[in-house]
Amino acid sequence: MTAAPPALELRGIVKRFGALEVLRGISLAAAEGEVIALLGASGSGKSTLLRCINCLEIPDAGEVIVAGEAIVFRPARGGRVPADRRQVDRIRASLGFVFQSFNLWSHMTVLENVIEAPVHVQKRPRAEAIAEAEALLAKVGIAEKRHHYPAHLSGGQQQRAAIARALAMHPRVLLFDEPTSALDPELVGEVLRVIRGLAAEGRTMLLVTHEMGFARDVASRLVFLDQGRIECEGPPAALFAEPPSERFRAFVARHREEERLRGAG
Amino acid sequence: MDLAFLADCFLRIVPGIPMTLALTALSVSVGLVFACLLAAMRLSGNTLLDWPARLHVFVFRGTPLAIQMFLIYFGLAQFEVVRTSVLWPYLREPFWCAFGALMLNTAAYGSEIVRGGLLAVPCGEVEAARACGMSGFLLFRRIVAPIALRRALPGYGNEIILMVKATSLASMVTLVEVTGLAARIISTTYRVFEAFAVAAAIYLAINFAIARAVAALEWWLSPHLRGAPPPAPDLRLAH
Ligand SMILES: Nc1ncnc2c1ncn2[C@@H]1O[C@H](COP(=O)(O)OP(=O)(O)OP(=O)(O)O)[C@@H](O)[C@H]1O
Numbered sequence: 312m313t314a315a316p317p318a319l320e321l322r323g324i325v326k327r328f329g330a331l332e333v334l335r336g337i338s339l340a341a342a343e344g345e346v347i348a349l350l351g352a353s354g355s356g357k358s359t360l361l362r363c364i365n366c367l368e369i370p371d372a373g374e375v376i377v378a379g380e381a382i383v384f385r386p387a388r389g390g391r392v393p394a395d396r397r398q399v400d401r402i403r404a405s406l407g408f409v410f411q412s413f414n415l416w417s418h419m420t421v422l423e424n425v426i427e428a429p430v431h432v433q434k435r436p437r438a439e440a441i442a443e444a445e446a447l448l449a450k451v452g453i454a455e456k457r458h459h460y461p462a463h464l465s466g467g468q469q470q471r472a473a474i475a476r477a478l479a480m481h482p483r484v485l486l487f488d489e490p491t492s493a494l495d496p497e498l499v500g501e502v503l504r505v506i507r508g509l510a511a512e513g514r515t516m517l518l519v520t521h522e523m524g525f526a527r528d529v530a531s532r533l534v535f536l537d538q539g540r541i542e543c544e545g546p547p548a549a550l551f552a553e554p555p556s557e558r559f560r561a562f563v564a565r566h567r568e569e570e571r572l573r574g575a576g
Numbered sequence: 577m578d579l580a581f582l583a584d585c586f587l588r589i590v591p592g593i594p595m596t597l598a599l600t601a602l603s604v605s606v607g608l609v610f611a612c613l614l615a616a617m618r619l620s621g622n623t624l625l626d627w628p629a630r631l632h633v634f635v636f637r638g639t640p641l642a643i644q645m646f647l648i649y650f651g652l653a654q655f656e657v658v659r660t661s662v663l664w665p666y667l668r669e670p671f672w673c674a675f676g677a678l679m680l681n682t683a684a685y686g687s688e689i690v691r692g693g694l695l696a697v698p699c700g701e702v703e704a705a706r707a708c709g710m711s712g713f714l715l716f717r718r719i720v721a722p723i724a725l726r727r728a729l730p731g732y733g734n735e736i737i738l739m740v741k742a743t744s745l746a747s748m749v750t751l752v753e754v755t756g757l758a759a760r761i762i763s764t765t766y767r768v769f770e771a772f773a774v775a776a777a778i779y780l781a782i783n784f785a786i787a788r789a790v791a792a793l794e795w796w797l798s799p800h801l802r803g804a805p806p807p808a809p810d811l812r813l814a815h
Pocket residue numbers: 328333351352353354355356357358359360
């Protein structure tokens with residue numbers, strides 16, 4: 312018997328924007344139930360890596376493998392493109408993506424946002440999708456806002472709605488791109504609480520965050536990106552106790568300093 | 577003020593209203609189809625499609641509608657090829673010539689409005705849809721088109737009103753519509769002010785109705801821009 316493939320595996324991901332090589336060969340595997348926190352300075356390519364996973368950016372080289380299935384690319388002018396649009400759609404539907412800026416559909420209510428993809432992409436019965444959406448909205452604590460439009464919600468509520476939208480697809484892996492960076496400080500906690508709950512449920516997650524303390528609590532593994540490469544990785548406790556790299560140590564120190572200043576201010 | 581004469585003017589101009597409305601409705605609806613086509617060509621990223629669409633907009637936006645109508649109705653008949661073509665039964669008719677000029681005109685302006693609406697769709701919302709596995713026509717139908725429609729509607733309402741007014745030029749190619757009938761009254765009575773004032777009032781009434789209809793449609797399509805709904809009843813309290 313062979314072991315189950317990782318929920319998500321990246322092999323040698325390279326991404327360039329013109330002359331700028333943002334990712335220089337990133338390899339990473341997330342086992343079922345693993346929570347990986349991606350850290351790195353601004354501009355180190357964290358968002359780009361996350362967007363390469365569901366083909367919002369097309370990696371110039373390397374493989375993206377979701378639950379054992381590799382996305383197939385074919386060469387095209389100036390690089391490569393996915394060979395099969397339907398495969399990409401299917402893989403995207405199995406990856407829940409939570410954006411920094413929520414990106415809820417402004418013309419739909421919260422409930423409509425959550426049932427949209429289950430009904431129209433996964434073709435599930437509407438009544439079933441609604442029942443599930445209501446349960447998910449209750450879980451993230453905004454059940455009473457289900458008939459509101461995104462414009463009528465606070466940032467924290469919008470982000471929780473976006474998380475419910477991602478969960479409604481029954482994703483294999485959840486990808487979070489700085490889910491709390493666009494929020495007022497007093498709204499960060501409510502969103503982190505939801506994400507913490509998801510981690511505790513044993514969901515597989517890749518989480519880009521600047522909330523160092525949160526990453527340390529929730530993640531089973533930290534991955535530190537620097538200059539397009541994985542500078543170091545490991546269990547949070549070990550990594551923080553004994554930083555294996557000078558760059559990571561400096562990054563943590565800088566962050567502590569910032570947090571201290573913010574706390575003082 | 578000669579109320580009796582005004583009333584008489586009104587009764588004599590009213591029969592022109594169906595022609596004004598028919599020209600508007602037909603040219604706006606067919607023009608919208610062409611506008612969408614032109615906008616799609618502009619946004620296709622294909623030079624061979626983009627270029628003719630740009631040319632169309634350049635020509636029809638850059639020349640007076642009256643001259644376009646004259647060229648189509650009086651000018652084309654000069655050419656033997658036109659007179660022997662399958663289109664001649666239409667190009668001979670002032671109605672179809674006026675319709676053609678109005679339609680091609682509104683297609684040009686409308687394509688810019690549609691294009692603006694499509695470009696105004698926030699790319700974050702499109703990315704969110706892609707991230708959920710939507711693409712192609714599903715993505716267009718469920719996300720892009722509804723958002724673009726809401727962005728384009730105010731501008732398009734304006735365009736419809738401009739078209740109502742533009743139909744008054746059709747009287748110059750002998751069509752009997754509101755302005756044409758007013759002119760006819762003037763040619764026999766020489767009472768310019770009353771006849772044109774009544775015609776103006778009729779245009780005003782038509783455009784008022786259109787503006788209200790567009791505003792109602794906008795209101796209906798944009799609950800997300802109005803106040804928040806009252807809080808949903810708390811089901812737990814019902815027990
Ligand atoms: N579409 C793009 N075109 C050109 N350059 C881009 C594009 N997207 C990102 N970049 C560049 O790639 C680099 C990495 O960007 P990325 O957004 O992945 O960084 P990040 O680690 O997420 O940063 P932050 O913490 O600020 O979100 C940056 O230098 C950025 O300017």
